[in-house]
Amino acid sequence: xxxxxxxxxxxxxxxxxxxxxxxxxxxxxxxxxxxxxxxxxxxxxxxxxxxxxxxxxxxxxxxxxxxxxxxxxxxxxxxxxxxxxxxxxxxxxxxxxxxxxxxxxxxxxxxxxxxxxxxxxxxxxxxxxxxxxxxxxxxxxxxxxxxxxxxxxxxxxxxxxxxxxxxxxxxxxxxxxxxxxxxxxxxxxxxxxxxxxxxxxxxxxxxxxxxxxxxxxxxxxxxxxxxxxxxxxxxxxxxxxxxxxxxxxxxxxxxxxxxxxxxxxxxxxxxxxxxxxxxxxxxxxxxxxxxxxxxxxxxxxxxxx
DNA sequence: AAGCCGGGGAC
DNA sequence: GTCCCAGGCTT
Numbered sequence: 001x002x003x004x005x006x007x008x009x010x011x012x013x014x015x016x017x018x019x020x021x022x023x024x025x026x027x028x029x030x031x032x033x034x035x036x037x038x039x040x041x042x043x044x045x046x047x048x049x050x051x052x053x054x055x056x057x058x059x060x061x062x063x064x065x066x067x068x069x070x071x072x073x074x075x076x077x078x079x080x081x082x083x084x085x086x087x088x089x090x091x092x093x094x095x096x097x098x099x100x101x102x103x104x105x106x107x108x109x110x111x112x113x114x115x116x117x118x119x120x121x122x123x124x125x126x127x128x129x130x131x132x133x134x135x136x137x138x139x140x141x142x143x144x145x146x147x148x149x150x151x152x153x154x155x156x157x158x159x160x161x162x163x164x165x166x167x168x169x170x171x172x173x174x175x176x177x178x179x180x181x182x183x184x185x186x187x188x189x190x191x192x193x194x195x196x197x198x199x200x201x202x203x204x205x206x207x208x209x210x211x212x213x214x215x216x217x218x219x220x221x222x223x224x225x226x227x228x229x230x231x232x233x234x235x236x237x238x239x240x241x242x243x244x245x246x247x248x249x250x251x252x253x254x255x256x257x258x259x260x261x262x263x264x265x266x267x268x269x270x271x272x273x274x275x276x277x278x279x280x281x282x283x284x285x286x287x288x289x290x291x292x293x294x295x296x297x298x299x300x301x302x303x304x305x
Numbered sequence: 306a307a308g309c310c311g312g313g314g315a316c
Numbered sequence: 317g318t319c320c321c322a323g324g325c326t327t
Contacts, residue, residue, distance in 0.1 A: 051322065052323095053322090054322040054323090055321090055323045056320095057322085057323095058321050062322090098324090129324095130323095130324070130325090133323085133324090134324085135322085135324085138322065142322095150322085153323085154322065155322085204321095209321085241318070245317090
């Protein structure tokens with residue numbers, strides 16, 4: 001285990017009672033949404049694809065893209081062999097298209113180094129492109145039934161409220177939070193898988209960021225934040241939400257949308273995306289070319305072949 | 306630890 | 317207009 005993951009034994013992390021854990025699992029059995037990547041027929045590959053698509057992207061927007069994607073590329077080898085331009089078009093407007101590039105790289109590594117099968121261990125998953133700490137744990141748990149501490153934005157928020165009594169997590173995943181997530185994870189493996197799913201769903205449906213429905217929460221009586229009167233977060237931890245309007249990120253998105261719409265696009269047409277500032281378009285196009293999201297052939301730009 | 310990377314819907 | 321969404325990668 002790496003040093004920064006170690007927890008001081010002198011201050012054991014607070015946790016939840018086993019009764020509270022059971023209440024959340026019971027709640028999940030009744031209220032869980034029916035999502036296609038949760039069906040018994042879902043493959044590890046399908047679950048991995050869903051996790052990548054769901055990174056910073058709401059479920060409702062992922063659903064149709066995932067269905068099309070899995071119908072088209074049901075196995076890693078199928079995606080590995082696809083033209084990258086088609087992969088990026090299928091990604092459509094899910095956002096952060098570098099995820100689509102990494103997903104295809106991921107498929108190629110799985111084909112070339114794992115015999116075409118999604119690896120089942122945390123370490124092997126974490127080594128795949130586009131798979132970080134969260135996704136490796138999620139695939140371990142949800143695709144292979146392994147015991148792993150899953151910590152997405154929902155689980156972090158629920159546990160920070162219920163255990164630490166704060167309205168919302170810090171911007172970065174702190175060692176303190178990590179200790180709470182680990183301490184709360186049930187020892188029993190199958191119970192841990194259910195727990196991860198249940199807390200995540202609770203955060204998505206009840207313990208939401210904006211208007212938590214504490215009245216119908218199975219943790220209400222155990223929740224430190226609720227018991228304290230749901231105090232607002234201190235102003236010391238500012239939101240630092242990223243601006244979008246007028247940024248390079250927005251322009252990159254506009255360029256990508258234009259590239260998806262035709263086999264090739266003249267640079268002159270791309271420059272018209274911001275007639276007042278063609279230098280900005282050129283700068284953004286440059287970063288897209290550097291990222292491998294676009295290709296240039298003379299005056300023509302296209303998605304990568 | 307901080308900054309960057311899309312896009313859309315809820316408020 | 318603000319905030320949020322099953323995060324990851326680079327510096």
